Each structure stands twice: as structure tokens, then as C-alpha cells.
Amino acid sequence: MTKTILPRRQFLQGCSAAIAAMAGAKLTNIAFARQDNPSDTLVVVFLRGGWDALNVVAPIEGDDRGFYEKARPDIRIQNLLRLNDQFGMHPAMSPLYDLYQAGRVGVVHAVGLNVDTRSHFDAQEYIELGTPGSKNTASGWITRHLQASGISSILPVLSTSGMPTSLLNFVPTVSLSTPEEFSLWDNGLRDSHINALRQMYAGESLLHRAGARTLDALDIVSPLSGGYEPSNGAYYNNDEFGIQLKTVAQMIKLDAGLRVATVDFGGWDTHEYQNSGDGGYMADLLNSLASGLANFYLDLDSGYTDKLSVVVVSEFGRRLVQNESYGTDHGHGSVMFTLGGSVNGGQVFGNWPGLHNDQLYDRADLAVTTDYRQVLGELLSKRGNNADIESVFPGFSGSYNPLGIFR
Numbered sequence: 001m002t003k004t005i006l007p008r009r010q011f012l013q014g015c016s017a018a019i020a021a022m023a024g025a026k027l028t029n030i031a032f033a034r035q036d037n038p039s040d041t042l043v044v045v046f047l048r049g050g051w052d053a054l055n056v057v058a059p060i061e062g063d064d065r066g067f068y069e070k071a072r073p074d075i076r077i078q079n080l081l082r083l084n085d086q087f088g089m090h091p092a093m094s095p096l097y098d099l100y101q102a103g104r105v106g107v108v109h110a111v112g113l114n115v116d117t118r119s120h121f122d123a124q125e126y127i128e129l130g131t132p133g134s135k136n137t138a139s140g141w142i143t144r145h146l147q148a149s150g151i152s153s154i155l156p157v158l159s160t161s162g163m164p165t166s167l168l169n170f171v172p173t174v175s176l177s178t179p180e181e182f183s184l185w186d187n188g189l190r191d192s193h194i195n196a197l198r199q200m201y202a203g204e205s206l207l208h209r210a211g212a213r214t215l216d217a218l219d220i221v222s223p224l225s226g227g228y229e230p231s232n233g234a235y236y237n238n239d240e241f242g243i244q245l246k247t248v249a250q251m252i253k254l255d256a257g258l259r260v261a262t263v264d265f266g267g268w269d270t271h272e273y274q275n276s277g278d279g280g281y282m283a284d285l286l287n288s289l290a291s292g293l294a295n296f297y298l299d300l301d302s303g304y305t306d307k308l309s310v311v312v313v314s315e316f317g318r319r320l321v322q323n324e325s326y327g328t329d330h331g332h333g334s335v336m337f338t339l340g341g342s343v344n345g346g347q348v349f350g351n352w353p354g355l356h357n358d359q360l361y362d363r364a365d366l367a368v369t370t371d372y373r374q375v376l377g378e379l380l381s382k383r384g385n386n387a388d389i390e391s392v393f394p395g396f397s398g399s400y401n402p403l404g405i406f407r
Contacts, residue, residue: 039149039307040340040383041261041304041307041309042260042310042311042379042380042383043308043310043311044310045313046124046264047289047313048120048124048267048268048314049120049266049314050120050315050318051268051282051314051317051335052270052318053331054318054366055282055318055328056286056335057083057109057335058076058087060082060087060088061085062086063355064356071320074322075327077091077275078277079091079278081094086348087109089107090286092278092283092287092290093287093289094287094290095287096337099294102346103344104297104305105338105339106337106343106405107347108335108350108405109349109350110333110351110366111334111368112316112333112370113315114132115132118329119330120330123316124315128168129168130392131394137394139169140165140167140168143166143169144391144392145380146260148388148392149385149386164264166262228246228250230249230299232298234299235295236295239288239292240265241288245292246299249296252300253304265288267285268314270282273325273327274322274326289312309343309383310339311338311375311379312336312337313334314334316334317331317333319331319364320355332361332368333367338375342382342406343406344407350403371396371399373393374399374400376393377389378402378403378406379405379406380392382402
């Protein structure tokens with residue numbers, strides 16, 4: 001019987017190519033758990049750049065509408081989609097409006113960090129570490145959640161490229177943008193080569209166990225590389241955000257116990273020419289966001305949405321007053337969106353501080369009245385099967401007060 005031997009050079013080339021593919025585009029990071037886990041799949045969408053909360057959800061009438069229009073004579077949004085008697089949503093987000101009215105989308109306004117920073121890097125670090133004001137934390141908030149809730153992981157870390165700080169020091173994580181990129185088969189490794197790799201990683205060291213878990217992950221994901229047809233007529237845009245959401249949907253439908261997925265969407269640093277009327281650059285971003293999320297929900301609305309919880313967060317908002325370049329500069333208070341079958345949607349949550357000069361933070365920004373950890377803490381305790389808020393957000397549990405966003 002002839003024994004197949006995998007040459008060292010071919011092995012290195014094949015694995016290097018596979019790892020490079022998996023580390024490709026700013027990715028979606030995924031952690032799997034036991035199939036019988038009762039918690040939701042949590043999808044955390046981070047909008048990098050600090051989106052303009054006051055043009056995403058703007059005051060629709062009253063004194064605050066007057067302050068808003070005076071501060072933004074060239075970039076104010078006119079044809080808002082009415083959320084309630086106080087606020088309206090940017091019309092470019094219309095794909096989510098029906099879900100809001102159906103009680104599947106919730107909005108949290110005047111939310112954000114309880115520390116003063118207008119640095120993208122610092123604000124993103126504080127939010128993803130879960131320790132505002134301190135960047136010395138050794139792990140991310142999602143890492144601590146997964147550790148505290150007893151994850152039995154299948155997929156290991158395959159690349160640190162694009163790994164968000166929220167998953168810092170969580171080893172069993174895989175990075176990929178599409179299942180096609182997570183395939184050794186496409187890199188010329190046949191069954192005999194896979195068997196050889198299995199033999200090589202048959203030991204008990206950390207390296208051997210990581211290699212074995214990687215091959216297990218390949219077994220799970222490889223069947224998805226043959227194409228995907230979304231359910232219910234859903235259609236994903238062929239942009240980075242849509243591609244990532246489609247990948248997450250496929251992973252959820254594997255029924256392999258997906259617990260957490262993180263998705264990045266950049267480009268929200270709108271210092272110049274933010275919009276033209278109700279259209280323009282930011283409107284295009286908002287439409288891509290809303291369309292992606294609406295089709296993601298539609299795709300999964302076949303038995304999966306009751307165990308799906310999506311949260312959309314950005315590092316901060318923008319200044320109330322437009323700048324000389326018809327844009328907005330780094331601010332403070334922001335807005336968060338939630339989506340899922342267990343969201344008490346159709347509501348705007350939070351304590352609105354107002355837009356009068358005396359009500360603004362530093363007389364310039366929307367004030368923060370809801371700590372972002374209130375939203376994430378409620379997400380974890382009610383939908384993530386983890387009531388240990390203190391272990392996830394050290395020092396915050398005494399201030400935790402659920403807003404009623406999730407059932």
C-alpha cells in the first residue's frame with residue numbers, strides 16, 4: 001500500500017495561503033458554543049469613525065428642533081421617518097422602519113461613554129475593553145462574557161488580523177469574511193493532505209490542539225463554500241457590510257451553536273460634505289447599514305430571529321454645530337440601535353438631555369445620559385445567559401439599571 005506523504009514545502013504553502021485568505025478583509029469574528037446553549041446569538045456591529053447621532057435620529061419638533069436647525073442650517077435632515085412625537089429617523093434608513101414599527105428595532109439615544117475623549121482610538125478601546133478611562137485591561141468585554149458564561153468552543157483563532165479589542169485574549173475565535181476564504185480545499189489540499197494534517201496535529205500540546213480545532217472548523221465551514229441562497233427573498237448588497245452579514249447568517253444556519261459575531265463597518269468620520277439635503281455620503285452609509293440589517297433579519301426570519309440579538313454601536317457622536325466644511329466634528333453623546341425577535345422595539349429609550357446650550361456637554365455636544373454598558377449589560381443578562389455583569393464590566397454592576405430594551 002502506497003503511503004501518501006505531504007512534502008514540507010507544499011504543506012507550508014497550502015497552510016500559509018489558507019491562513020492568508022482567512023485573515024483577508026476586515027472580518028467577521030466568530031465563536032461557537034454547545035448546540036444546546038440557551039442564549040441568543042449576539043451580533044455586535046461597530047460603526048468605526050463616530051457616526052452623527054443627531055442626523056441619524058433627530059428631534060422632529062419643539063424647541064430642540066429649533067436648536068437643531070439653527071446649528072445645522074446646511075446639513076439638517078428634513079424628511080424624517082417619525083419614531084414618536086419627539087424623534088425621527090433619517091429617511092435613508094427606511095429599510096429598517098417597518099421593523100421598528102413591528103417592534104423588532106429599538107433605539108437608545110444620548111448613549112455613550114462616561115469619560116471625556118474625542119479620540120477615535122481611545123474611545124474605541126474604552127468601549128471594546130469595557131473599562132472606560134482605562135486601557136490597561138487584559139481582555140475585551142466579549143472575551144470576559146464568553147469566559148464567564150462557560151463557552152465550549154469549536155473554532156480557534158485562525159488570524160489576529162482585524163481582531164477587535166472586544167475579543168482580546170479570547171483564543172477560540174475564527175476570522176473570515178466569506179466561507180470560501182475558509183477552505184483548504186481551494187488551496188490544493190486533498191483528502192490525503194487533510195489526513196496528513198490530522199496526523200501531524202494528533203498531539204496534546206497547545207499547538208497540536210489548536211491545529212486539530214482548526215481542522216474541525218474546516219469540516220464545519222467547508223460545506224458552505226459551494227454558494228448560498230438567502231431565505232425569504234432576502235438580498236445582500238455586494239459591499240463589505242452585506243458580505244459579512246451574509247456570512248454570519250450562514251454560520252447561524254449551521255446550527256452549530258454560534259454565540260457571538262462581531263462585524264465592523266467603517267467610514268463614519270464625516271468632517272466634510274456629510275450630506276446634500278437628505279442624500280449624499282452619510283445617506284449612502286445609512287442606507288447600506290439599514291438595508292444590510294433588514295435583509296439579515298429577513299434571511300433569518302425562518303426560525304432564527306427569536307434567538308437573535310443585534311446591537312449597533314459607535315465610539316461617539318458628533319458636535320451639534322456643523323463645521324465650515326459642511327460636516328461635523330468629534331462629539332460625545334451617540335445613539336445605539338437594537339434588533340431582534342426579543343427586542344421591545346418600536347421605542348426610543350434613554351433620558352433625552354435636550355439641545356439648549358446649557359444642556360449640552362461642554363456646551364458643544366449631545367450629553368450622555370445612558371452609559372453604553374447599560375445596553376450591553378442588559379443584552380448579556382437577558383439574552384446572553386450571563387447575569388455576572390461585574391465580571392464583564394468591572395466596577396459597573398452597582399450602576400447597572402436595565403432600560404427594558406430586551407425581553
